[in-house]
Amino acid sequence: MDKPQPDQVEISIFGPGYGECILIHCGNDEWIIIDSCLNERTKEVSALEYLNNIQVSYDAVKLLVVTHWHDDHIRGLSQIIENCPKAEIVISEAFCKEEFLELAALYQGHDDLGVSEFSKLWAYLYENSKYPKRAIGIRSLLQKESELNHLKYKVESLSPSDAAIMLSNCGVANLLPKRPTVKELPFLKRRIKSLTPNFAAVVLLVTINDIQILLGSDLENSQDENIGWLAILKSGINCEAQIFKIPHHGSETGENPLIWRDLLIKDPLSVTTPFVRGKIKLPTPDDIERIKSNSGEAYLTAAPITKKAKTDHFIDKMLKEDVKYRAIVNPHFGHVRLRRKNNCESSWEVQLSADAIKL
């Protein structure tokens, strides 16, 4: 694999390790990382592995955006933080609220309970006196202009909305164990659940010269116009993105026809990552049809199909006796890479690696 030219924009989408990861080369060797996942085959942090493969220094990472808090979505995040000291860290405004701080503090050191990456993130920020940038709809997070290659780029957060932050705080407060009292038996320590539906995810709009990229994270849709995609659509943001990272693995819960009409150009190039956990497979065949009908070209980092788990013959035989169903979680992993010159009208060069497919 080769490194992009200084005047080339690159968008790399990796997944599904656990969660997904997006890398953007804005130009002039300046990179942005959004979330983190592991390459299940190599067990490496996919963003760092890729940068290493194309011989890009980790110091070239200028921004790291964390859109989720649960370990399953940001595996390897702490390694990115440690290896990319020059990157500014962006977290959701929701993460700075009392409930999330308590979550990070309470679960610190409990590596098995599902929030260790988030706890490590807070510990790192505090110990290194590194103030995070807080994403909220709508806020400018980074803006740069350079004469070299006439590069101009901007990163804006389009979510979460104020109402979504309040909602997610309530959700986290409900997930937190209660302080033991004389009357009540204390809660048992156990793995914390994810918060669903996800209305607090950070949606990003990245503008590089005349190119707009809309990164939908896992933001879901709601009937309430104050939260989810409707809040973004009602905000009056001026957006005509050519590239769309489809939210929530292309599922119906992240779909709103107005996104395609109001925030994207006609027939955009869209990419998403699958979610395969046993019998749940996203995107569904219906989702795929809908995505294809709305996109000029659409890609998936891997097909949403299960794979039978296989171990030693003796183990397999033993498991057959006890186990009703067995499959690999996130069996496939792929990489969709899009490149284009940043200063002239040219078409996108698409490269698919590993299990990535065109829809």
Next chain:
Amino acid sequence: MNSLAYKYETTPSTILNKEDLVTEDLEVLENSVELSEARIKSFFKTPSVETELDENLNSNTIAPLQNFQKDLLRLVPKTSYRQKTSTSSQKWKGHVIEKYDSYFTAIITDISNKNPDEIVELPTETISQDDLHLVVEGALFDWHIGYEKTSGTTQKYSKILFRRMPRWTRSDFDRANLVKNKFKEFLSKQSE
């Protein structure tokens, strides 16, 4: 193990009252050749034993109890324990995602990191009665599959052991409060 001896050996506090000993227990005690009748009698005659021993432990009350325990230990039948060795071929750690009436789903991670994570559906009947109450969303368990060798006989085994997770304590919350306040103070400086 003799059930009476086991009962007394593990929970000596249960013999504080004479009434705790059922008739058959007394029979076992009285028929025991190793336990002197006089000692049993002296033990039950000790007034302090019948009163609030927990609150007033002293050498007078503990001594007969300790001697009594020693005697009871002798009641434990000598068992020739057969040597048992087990070899785990596969070890997973797992956590429960969803729990239904007759089964639960879990994600298991190979400890050796050789195999990818798996999602499994396990019938609750595979879990021992003692562990059933522990099968809840988010519960952690260890799963070992391997061979067990007992006196030359090799048998396969599959053991799922749910972790007895500790409960959140006040000190956990006190510690977390300190950390949270540090984070809050840190963030407030940013706002300034």
